[in-house]
Amino acid sequence: MKTTSPSSPITEPPQAGRVPDSDQFRTPLFDAMVDLAESRKVSFHTPGHKSGKGISTRFRKYVGPKIFTIDLTTLDEVDSLQKPTGVIKEAQELAARAYGADRSFFLVNGTSGGNQAMILAACRPGDEVLVARNAHKSVITGLILCGARPVFFAPAFDEEWKVSLNVTAEKVRAAMAAHPGARTLILTSPNYYGISADLERIIPEAQARGLAVLVDEAHGPHLRFHSSLPLDALEAGADCCVQSTHKIIGGMTQASMLHLKGERVDRERLIRVLKSLQTTSPSYILMASLDLARMQMATEGEKLLTKTMQLAEEARARIAQVQGLDCFGRGAFREREIGDLDVTKLTIGVWRLGLSGYEVSQILNHRFHIQAEMADPFHVLVIVSIGDRKDDLQRLVEALRVIAREQPAGGPSDLARLSFPFLRTETMLTPQEAFFAPAAEVPLARAVGRVSAEIVTVYPPGIPLLIPGEVVSEEILTRLQQVLSLEAMIDGLNEENTHLRVVRESVVGPVRKQTLGEIQK
Ligand SMILES: Cc1ncc(COP(=O)(O)O)c(C=O)c1O
Structure with missing residues (x-):
């Protein structure tokens, strides 16, 4: 980890070795x-x-x-x-x-x-x-x-x-x-x-x-x-x-x-x-x-990023004060020793409002003309970059305040009960074996126990829920149905999101039944 403390100011002198050599001005x-x-x-x-x-x-x-x-x-x-x-x-x-x-x-x-x-x-x-x-x-x-x-x-x-x-x-x-x-x-x-x-x-x-x-x-x-x-x-x-x-x-x-x-x-x-x-x-x-x-x-990254980080940190502090919203910061990562955080990303937790990240992202877009980078069931993710200005972030914070005011937190929320850890499942084939194996589309409800021939992702972030060779478990099916009901964008199912391509049983049956490896803990 770089040696700054969680509370250290963002404006720091360039580190030794970071001073641009004059060649770096060339293009x-x-x-x-x-x-x-x-x-x-x-x-x-x-x-x-x-x-x-x-x-x-x-x-x-x-x-x-x-x-x-x-x-x-x-x-x-x-x-x-x-x-x-x-x-x-x-x-x-x-x-x-x-x-x-x-x-x-x-x-x-x-x-x-x-x-x-x-x-x-x-x-x-x-x-x-x-x-x-x-x-x-x-x-x-x-x-x-x-x-x-x-x-x-x-x-x-x-x-x-x-x-x-x-x-x-x-x-x-x-x-x-x-x-x-x-x-x-x-x-x-x-x-x-x-x-x-x-x-x-x-x-x-x-x-x-x-x-x-x-x-x-x-x-x-x-x-x-x-x-x-x-x-x-x-x-x-x-x-x-x-x-x-x-x-x-x-x-x-x-x-x-x-x-x-x-x-x-x-x-x-x-x-x-x-x-x-x-x-x-x-x-x-x-x-x-x-x-x-x-x-x-x-040549000027340090200066540009200092400004970017300051904008992001100001917005983070203001968002975190809004009732019903969350926005974790870098200090918590350091304290809990769970890696580190790039503060230019604002992960805005909205589930306490009883709204999913997808819903808030839609409201921000259609009502406030603000486009977020990504949503998940619980958050809206905002990238703050060297291209952003103070006004842009003020607009975001104001819009979030209005959304939170109109949707006061504290009511019963199904989202609060949900949890989306990575799901473990058996792996029967390598991704390549499954990708090239004879396959057929089956309705989702009949996919349980079958081996996926597809990469199924919620997009963005594009992290697969299923990869070719993995067995579709009950849990994975439930997760798919949950994210579909939240109107997430799913990639890897058929166009109507009703069917999945799975490896034909004739292939998987005789194939060595081998768990290729899943570290459980
Ligand atoms: C972690 C990660 N890796 C790779 C990619 C793919 O990058 P690109 O869109 O530049 O192809 C993405 C895109 O979202 C990503 O989030």
């Missing part, structure tokens, strides 16, 4: 794109809109003409993502320096593509892999592509805050002890709610046992740039991590980065995998946004 890829656009060369290459001349007029009128002049393709002047030797190479090297990586790679298919690449680079078919069950579905699709055998262990559900915490060092230790053959550990930290695992303890222990540690750090591209944020994965010693630059800082949607450190993950294989998974026509606009977002964070 080689973006500069080369602008130079090329301004040179007005005649283009007989893709994209077919030819610097916007062929783009639809409505599109050009709305966004203006300039953006199309930098919608480029792989050309000498702007380098190749598949085989970078020029400005993309330089931009990636600057990113690696800013993030403390040996190598950084630009991703144009989000963190989803990065998670898949990191798994394919580190694991082989049949390998036993320890996976924290709060993984995004892209971790599961990575396992499907790879054919590895996951052993899941789950974080605890906090009954007081009604939120899923992150995995503990003890859980990871138990998983490692029960599966000494595993060579890879996959964590998600921070989770969607900004709750990070105790990476400082977990990573060295896992590596000492010979495991490579891969971290889905989709929600942490900013952590490195402020000493009052939780420790980032690379600083804690992770071998590989993936970050959604687009989710939290200045990348454009889909733009993410993968960072590699050390020798535990094979660099050459990673490069081969990225070449296989990434498009041969990457968007230069997305890649430029990565170049610029890195420059922005490395």
Whole structure:
């Protein structure tokens, strides 16, 4: 953990090593794109809109003409993502320096593509892999592509805050002890709610046992740039991590980065995998946004994040005072030694109002024109970022006050009785075996006891309730019905949310009845 106390002010001087080196002001890829656009060369290459001349007029009128002049393709002047030797190479090297990586790679298919690449680079078919069950579905699709055998262990559900915490060092230790053959550990930290695992303890222990540690750090591209944020994965010693630059800082949607450190993950294989998974026509606009977002964070991240954290903390304090609402803060995590919290995430507990997070999210949107990042049965989650202003947060707090006033807390609420811990179930097949097995759709009520062929998630956050190979238990069916009745968005059932694809019994019957692994405690 970084060494600030829970109550320490957010404004702190940059730490040694965090002072930007002057190179970090450079944006080689973006500069080369602008130079090329301004040179007005005649283009007989893709994209077919030819610097916007062929783009639809409505599109050009709305966004203006300039953006199309930098919608480029792989050309000498702007380098190749598949085989970078020029400005993309330089931009990636600057990113690696800013993030403390040996190598950084630009991703144009989000963190989803990065998670898949990191798994394919580190694991082989049949390998036993320890996976924290709060993984995004892209971790599961990575396992499907790879054919590895996951052993899941789950974080605890906090009954007081009604939120899923992150995995503990003890859980990871138990998983490692029960599966000494595993060579890879996959964590998600921070989770969607900004709750990070105790990476400082977990990573060295896992590596000492010979495991490579891969971290889905989709929600942490900013952590490195402020000493009052939780420790980032690379600083804690992770071998590989993936970050959604687009989710939290200045990348454009889909733009993410993968960072590699050390020798535990094979660099050459990673490069081969990225070449296989990434498009041969990457968007230069997305890649430029990565170049610029890195420059922005490395040169003024501390200042921008200080302001962001102050805005978030002020809003948190005011929300926590509203009768019927909750908004946990960082201090409680430190006191209870349950990881750490990125304070730029506001997890607003609304269940005491007798309203679900989904309902409050709808009210905020339709009545107050405020769009939250995510809702769950108990909360609305708000991301506060370097793009937010004081007015935006004031509007949010005011709207929440009105909602709470009109819906006074204290009445009987079914939600208060609900609890959504991760559900354990038997695993009969690997995700890959189940994904490719002959399957059929059955009504949900008849799915109990069958093996899922699908990834079923509530979206967002996209954490699977069921993954291919897992047995549908009564409990899982009940949970599905509960979240459906709360009108959550479910992905992985049929269009009407009435049927699930399950592996045919003829396959599962003769297949070895083997629990692939579930760490219970
Ligand atoms: C923890 C986590 N990992 C990965 C992803 C996928 O990231 P992306 O949308 O950049 O593909 C998400 C998206 O919500 C996520 O929350």
